[in-house]
Amino acid sequence: MNVNLLEIEDLRVIYKTDEDTIYAVNGVDMSVKNGETMGLVGETGAGKTTTALAIMKLLPERTGFIKSGRITLDGIDITRATEHEMEAIRGNTVSMIFQDPMTSLNPTITVGRQIAEVLQLHEKSKSSSEMARSVDEMMELVGIPSHRKNEYPHQFSGGMKQRIVIAIALACKPKLLIADEPTTALDVTIQDQVLEMMNDLKERLGTSMILITHDLGVVAQTCDTVAIMYAGEIIERGRVEEVFDTQIRHPYTSGLFGSIPNIKVTARRLNPIDGLMPDPASPPDGCGFYERCPKKMEMCGKKPPLFPTEGNGHAIRCWLHGDCARRGDGS
């Protein structure tokens, strides 16, 4: 059996503001194996980024809290780790890339020094010349000539900046890379270049990856497994082959596929999902998708559907499917 690098069990995250409590992540279970790329798909407000920040333990202080659940990364329970322990883990075992490359780099520090910083933090034994060599190596690896290391972020284009961000994230050869919409802000041709490079590096360094995206196309091109999030829950997960090449899907997943204009298929009208995501400040009692679901049944509005917490097969959180349907009948 393959060892899971990351295992998340029943993760719940809330944001507390002056007025109300936002239920951002409501019981997420997922796992990532060594060397595997998982696509985490969902729309704005689905809880993708919150899940990622919970893994990094970088939720906003004073407002964001992990309410319950366990996050086991490389054998360590992150939810119980102290801030000091987390500092040793971040950038070393797990790193994260954020969406907007234009603002992810410190404008007043040279890119070379920003790459070097992560090495200084985690590979203290290295001499300064070794360190300098590693920086050069990382820059060449992401396709930027190393003589540009003394330049500042504003001297690079968006795509180049994202390459530098990737170099920082991979400098200490982490076991897990979390990439939060790494190419959304980039043009398609640049997105293509960056994704290909990330895939290539990931394979060379044997890194596992969680790729957060709203683009099912990106998932199809780069991921091994996929988890689809909706209103703070994972509503479907499985290997990409199982999710993409099938007609048995969660109604929301079907809706997502119906919403994408596909250049390979000629269809005049799209089949979007009507309505909006439920208000995360007052989540519904039953299934989160109930209001918008074209196949809703009476029980869906009352009881949230169950989800197999173990196993890595294709799973759908819906009263209409598999395990859920059977258990639903039984009760």
Next chain:
Amino acid sequence: MSALLETKGLRKYFDTPMGTLHAVDGVDLAIDGGRTLGVVGESGCGKSTLGRTILRLTEPTDGQVLYAGSDIARFSAQRMNAIRRDLQLIFQDPLSSLNPRMTVSEIIAEPLRVFKITGGRDEMDDRVAHLMKTVGLADRFANSYPHELDGGRRQRIGIARALASSPKFIVCDEPVSALDVSIQAQILNLLMDLQEEHAISYMFITHNLSVVKHISQEIMVMYLGQCIEKASSEELFANPLHPYTRALLAAIPVPSLEARKKRKGTIKGEVSNPIDPKPGCRFAPRCSLASSECAGEDIILRESGAGHLVACVKNGTSS
């Protein structure tokens, strides 16, 4: 048949500290009544400037914009304002394009007031209510402010405003790229329905090729201020001729697994900017087929098959 809207040699240059930026550099296009022209390109290709120049939100440097036969680029400000009733615009960012101090109904009523379309207060209210219904906005939002609504509804307000004066031509500048996928599809469907009902022509500006295929009959691909390929939607996707168009198509991540293994060679490098460009093909520095023929003199659009125009000297040499 003469087109509803046509541009001839349209140019828009900007002076920058670094030199003259050729944002739109000699664009010819024609859009028939009730049809959609998709304008595709990456950031900095001049597609938004093209839309704004056609609507004279920035003054063209040179060239003609023919609307129903007359050159509106030469119109006086007064005449231009009168004709704006027919020519409307939908923005990319729905929030920043809506006045934060006006309610939804006030925003939609604004064109009615400006063009003095409706008579009394009641008629205006009815018309606003009707427009809100048309774009799928519930009545209860009439007195809300834009920041209180979600992105999809905000974009519906923008559409209702553009629709209020019963225009014949609408420039849609990336109207769905700020929206989530499921909302995106709702808005695209709405735009298509409106076109069918009211026979409006669209110029649909976007960076997203899959969206543009869906909505337009004709597509124009822009690179650094110039049109480099133009064809009907089916033709362009079935038989892309310009190396840049091919690269663009190849770069789109397709949500199916068949395309997965066959990774095509992507284009190298990044878009520069059209500041004081040298004559010759502007894509040449990134093009794998580039040779000495590509530099020296400007490459013009040439017909290659029925209605398929392409600006490439190599056209047909490789597939």
Next chain:
Amino acid sequence: MREKPRKRSQFQMTWRRYKKSKLAILGLAAVAVLFFSALIIPLFKDYDTAVEQDFSSRYQPLSAEHIFGTDQFGRDIFIRMMFGARISLLVGIATVSASLLSGSCIGAVAGYYGGRIDEVLMRIMDVFLAIPNTLLAISIVAALGQGITNLLIALAISQVPSFARVVRASILTVKEQDYIEAARALGTPSARIIARHILPNAIGPIIVQTTLNVARTILNISSLSFVGLGISPPTPEWGSMLADAKPQMLQYPHLILIPGAAIAITVMAINLVGDGLRDALDPRLRN
């Protein structure tokens, strides 16, 4: 069936946000009390009692008869304080209104039309801004001679450039917004664009600046009076009261503490209102 919520006016929305801040409410209450008492004080006490000297009752301590005691000329400090408030508030508001009016005209013209006009107007404003504020005011007072009107003119002129700048900046910010382009795309006439779209959105920072400038002007009035170039004795003015009391401040500290506190409290209250307005006037903040 029509159950759409009623339209809430901009004022209601601003007020709802404003009253969330306790400090802002406190400031507003203090300003209101000050205004009201400054307004009604002549109904109870003659102005003459604030200026007439009575050497039989000099330096009296705080008592029921004289709440804040009396000064070196035997005048009731409390009454002088209240008449002082009238002067500070009156001159402060009049000054700021005058400079706001002329400053906004210059700023609005420069901001809306841009180009050469903008260039020329702003260069002139830059020159004025390069002269320290108090210095400019002092030299104008010196040129025109002392007196409340001249002080008002001097302070107003010295504030015009800062208003012109704020108005121009906020107009430029709004002018760049997409909704202005949307209005232009509708063929909206310039006058309507300014009235309906630019002004309502640009007014926030201007209101805030106006409030904060009233506070600053009150400081300036007292400063100028302190060096004898503002309002001259025996007119009750906080700054000149401080100057008068300076030689005896060790023996009679309340003579400086009371007017000093009056200035600080007034200015602070107005500043609190300004800060509250700054937060409340931003339409992008929810609720």
Next chain:
Amino acid sequence: MIRYIGQRLLMMIPVILGISLIIFSIMDLTKGDPARLILGEGATLEAIEAKREELGLNDHFIVRYVKYIAGVAVGDFGRSYRTDAPVSEEIFSRFPTTFYIAFLGILFATLFAIPAGVISAVRQYSAIDVITTVVAMLLTSMPGFFVGMLLILVFALMLRIFPATGISTWKHFILPSLSVASVTMANFIRMTRSTMLEVIRQDYIRTARAKGASVRRVIFTHCLRNSLLPVVTVIGINFGVQLGGTIMIEAVFAIPGLGTYMINAIRQKDIPAVMGSVIFAAIVAGIVNLAVDIMYAYIDPRVKSHYERFTKRGRRDAGKA
């Protein structure tokens, strides 16, 4: 960079001309005859007329202004009507006093304000934050001369630690500097706090945290430098203004600095003295601002490349002309 400095210095000339014209006109409007002021009340009409002729006061306004500017261009600021000493000498003899007070005042303010602003931003809503905010609010609401009087009352008259007036020893400079500090400090604190809060929210701070950097490291290596940029500008501008003479505070402490010189000159219609000191103050403020801008370029690389573009455009325009 040198080209940029040169351009900036050249751009100061029209500003100085504008300022001098404004002040010259204002002084011209001022009531009172300088000749009579110089000669005193008892002077004969003939003597006054002769003096007017000697001072060139009978010339047309424009002639006098142009003569004055011509003198300034070669470094001649004229002679004071009151003392008959060259104005430039008088200014230079008073400048060090004003400089010490302004410098110490700004230094005290900076030393206190930056740590206070940083701490209150990092510990937002904590007790320290609330106290700092209240102190800042109180300080902005008090006129500088009143703070000066309070300091005299407490430290000079009651505790007798520092002298109340004069400039003979270093001790004399402490209270005036503290008054200058109190006037400027509040602004610095607010500025530091708000820019710091803004920088803390930036994405690159999150990137730094994601690298595994501790909160302390992130604040010192990433936040501080970026958030101090606007603060540096504000400090510079305030320093420039204070160097031009801290009129009110010099008045409270009876300090013979530039401020006192200026105000006496204005009162006595000593036109050369007024003109000289105002122009001097403007030049000093301009130079300080330029120095701040240059410093800025060394802290923020984006600004530096902006300056380089700025001069490139200048060269292009020169090429066209």
